[in-house]
Amino acid sequence: MKSVDLFLPDEEAARLFGGRFGLCLRPGMTVLLEGPVGAGKSHLARAAIRAMAGAEIDVPSPTFTLVQSYETEAGEVWHADLYRLSHIGEVEELGLAEAIGRDILLIEWPDRLGHYAPDEAIRVTLSYEGEGRRLLVSGPEGFLACLAGAP
Template sequence: MPDTAPHRHLSLPDEEATVALARRVADALRPGDVLCLRGDLGAGKTAFARAAIRHLSGAEVEVPSPTFTLVQTYDTAAGPVWHFDLYRLSGPDEVTELGWDDAVAEGISLVEWPDRLGPLLPPDRLEITLGTVEAGAGVQARTADVRGYGRWADRLAAVEWT
């Protein structure tokens, strides 16, 4: 069955464009939201999450990749932000041990490698799939496919894209 979720496909010619998109999306996030970041290794998932968290924090806070810690939490004006990197997990049972239920109940959850969530993947979510494209002369640019599921289907229309 084809994916019929409302979506936008965006070109991100440089890192500044990725940061700008992360800030626009961050402005739309509120407690209870789940943002799933998909893409291959090196596609920019952590860079996107870092920019969103810094924007929500209103400061240049240190935002390390949670590759080894699996989850990092941040206090922001928008509420607590939980940044999950599930790459090293084998399945959803391990996700619940990281505080998943608390994160989705009271915070904003940014999830890298959301395929590891299995049945825990919420029906109301925003998914951003980042990719890289050759921009010429050895320069890599990114693309973002933004899809809204559940209540995000209508909320996508409210995001300022330009």
């Protein structure tokens, strides 16, 4: 897998990037969003979902519901926050194990996925850098080319 290193200087840049990111996602893709609390995982997922489903859609954080799903033109999109998972069996109980490889999944705190984390997943690691965010994105070459705007 290839990777790209990006710097997003502010919230608007993160929103625009998230929109482009969402438009590059296809059914069967799983995105693993890693980073400390407040680094922008939910913000990125929200922008991606809005790009796929329509800017006016309400996209609440799944912090308490654990999973939210959305019907989009690109297919079904699952947004999961696994921070509060207490055991690996909950991955199956939530339906995530079945959705991996079929739908589009955006998963925060993917370390809780254990053996369910697909090897071919797109990984996004967010970190603080001054007022902005540093992103390391790794994934298939075709996905990264889409992010870069290549045809």
